[in-house]
Amino acid sequence: MIYIASDHAGFELKNKIIAHLKGSNQAVEDCGPFKVDPDDDYPDFIYPCAQKVAQNPGSMGIVIGMSGQGEAIVANKVKGIRAALYYGGHEDIIKLSRQHNNSNILSLGARFLSVEQVERAIDLWIETGFDGGRHQRRIDKINALEK
Numbered sequence: 001m002i003y004i005a006s007d008h009a010g011f012e013l014k015n016k017i018i019a020h021l022k023g024s025n026q027a028v029e030d031c032g033p034f035k036v037d038p039d040d041d042y043p044d045f046i047y048p049c050a051q052k053v054a055q056n057p058g059s060m061g062i063v064i065g066m067s068g069q070g071e072a073i074v075a076n077k078v079k080g081i082r083a084a085l086y087y088g089g090h091e092d093i094i095k096l097s098r099q100h101n102n103s104n105i106l107s108l109g110a111r112f113l114s115v116e117q118v119e120r121a122i123d124l125w126i127e128t129g130f131d132g133g134r135h136q137r138r139i140d141k142i143n144a145l146e147k
Contacts, residue, residue: 001059002126005031005049007042007071010064010110013118017062020119026126043074050078053104061105062122072107079146081105082139086121087112094121098128100135 002021006014011033021028031049033040046063053061061083063071068085075083084097087109097103106125108118130136 003052003061005045006064009066013110046074050075054080064108068107068109075105095128099131102130
């Protein structure tokens, strides 16, 4: 399952991502918002989305905002979440977030990415696996910090 949430700045892109994911036969749950409200606050949607990812091992999440920065910060407040931020640049960042950090949420900056870049980033992120090994030791240390 892929849980997805945004704020008003990411609303339009969120709906395009949902269509892309469903077109790729991915199970998706929209965590809101369900209408554009320029006064909404991203923590109201991002935090519940991150909680769902944390409560459902093996699931993933995608959060979208203007820059993606605040969304990643909020998601990372949830125990068990490792949100990685992408707002453009080299795609190896996306792969490394999965291979080395086992990221379970991808935070996207809507104002910095085209729809094509987003679709490519999401596909790459979903298809890239965690390398384990020495990286698992580091994830274990991160998990210990959350206790």
